[in-house]
Amino acid sequence: MLTMQDIEALATANAGAFTTAIEPFTIGGRTFETDNEPLIMGVVNRSWDSTYRDSVAPTPADAVRRARILFHQGAHVIDVGAESSRAGGLRVSTHDQIDALIPVVEELSADHVPVSIESYDTDVIHAAVSAGACVVNLTGTRDDDAIFDIIGSAGASLLMCFTPGETVRDELSIRIEADPIPALIEHFEPRIEHARSRGVRSIAIDAGLGFFYGPEVDPISKIRHQAQVLLHSFRLRSLGVPSCQVMPHAFDVFQEEFRSAEGVFAVLAFLGRVGILRVHEVARVRASLELMRTIDVKL
Numbered sequence: 001m002l003t004m005q006d007i008e009a010l011a012t013a014n015a016g017a018f019t020t021a022i023e024p025f026t027i028g029g030r031t032f033e034t035d036n037e038p039l040i041m042g043v044v045n046r047s048w049d050s051t052y053r054d055s056v057a058p059t060p061a062d063a064v065r066r067a068r069i070l071f072h073q074g075a076h077v078i079d080v081g082a083e084s085s086r087a088g089g090l091r092v093s094t095h096d097q098i099d100a101l102i103p104v105v106e107e108l109s110a111d112h113v114p115v116s117i118e119s120y121d122t123d124v125i126h127a128a129v130s131a132g133a134c135v136v137n138l139t140g141t142r143d144d145d146a147i148f149d150i151i152g153s154a155g156a157s158l159l160m161c162f163t164p165g166e167t168v169r170d171e172l173s174i175r176i177e178a179d180p181i182p183a184l185i186e187h188f189e190p191r192i193e194h195a196r197s198r199g200v201r202s203i204a205i206d207a208g209l210g211f212f213y214g215p216e217v218d219p220i221s222k223i224r225h226q227a228q229v230l231l232h233s234f235r236l237r238s239l240g241v242p243s244c245q246v247m248p249h250a251f252d253v254f255q256e257e258f259r260s261a262e263g264v265f266a267v268l269a270f271l272g273r274v275g276i277l278r279v280h281e282v283a284r285v286r287a288s289l290e291l292m293r294t295i296d297v298k299l
Helices: 005-015 015-019 062-072 092-108 122-130 146-153 181-197 219-239 251-270 282-294
Strands: 025-027 030-032 039-045 077-081 113-117 135-138 156-163 200-207 243-246 278-279
Touching: 005 015, 005 219, 015 219, 025 156, 025 200, 025 251, 030 135, 039 282, 062 077, 062 092, 062 200, 062 282, 077 092, 077 135, 092 113, 092 122, 113 122, 122 135, 135 146, 146 156, 146 181, 156 181, 181 200, 181 219, 200 251, 219 243, 219 251, 278 282
Parallel strands: 039 077, 039 278, 077 113, 113 135, 135 156, 156 200, 200 243, 243 278
Antiparallel strands: 025 030
């Protein structure tokens, strides 16, 4: 059970991490200080295999409609993907991903709705950036040189996901450590330096809380791990860039109230100084963040 004493002990043991400076994050030409304004990334999926069914858009027109709704609910950027990261999900060819995504990216960009593209495929990323995507949500490592060059040349921003294999689809089991932060720093530190060396100017990192963990990790252990990473995210500030975290759904706890889960986890994210929240329930998360900004408790 999480208590105030637990939070106090965590803050006291890592006091310097809260004040470590981090870079701003750029979305479509706008620069955000995420400490002052946590950003919301709304999710639209063009894949039928996505686990969050309400985010699935069967057609490009449906995707554009949903994206506009999320944007007007308060999302700062819309993340669009065409292949699920779910274990066992269908592989989608490069051609089919481009067909599914580019009309959406083009229409939203023309409508001044900032778009992020989720992919690990070099050709998909190149096509999407050329069509107007201003953020790349990179879910792989196998083509870092080429992808960093594309992002750097376009002046786009990079959201770099924790990917222990070449892609999130490799179905490698994730070992849950007692303290997960050192392994995340070890993974991201050289990749951030590499991306900067290829001309990428705006970077954020994503601990991959929504990806495959392996069958040996039971749902409750996964939820506890996700909550731990959210609360400890401020320790990733040593990397100098904002952290992005997906808000968990925790179906095994929330069950039929699962749509409320992201708003609850957003409170933990706020306490952990997460800079970008990747969510499906934009309105609920926005309300939770507004509550945390409004509360002024004298302790």
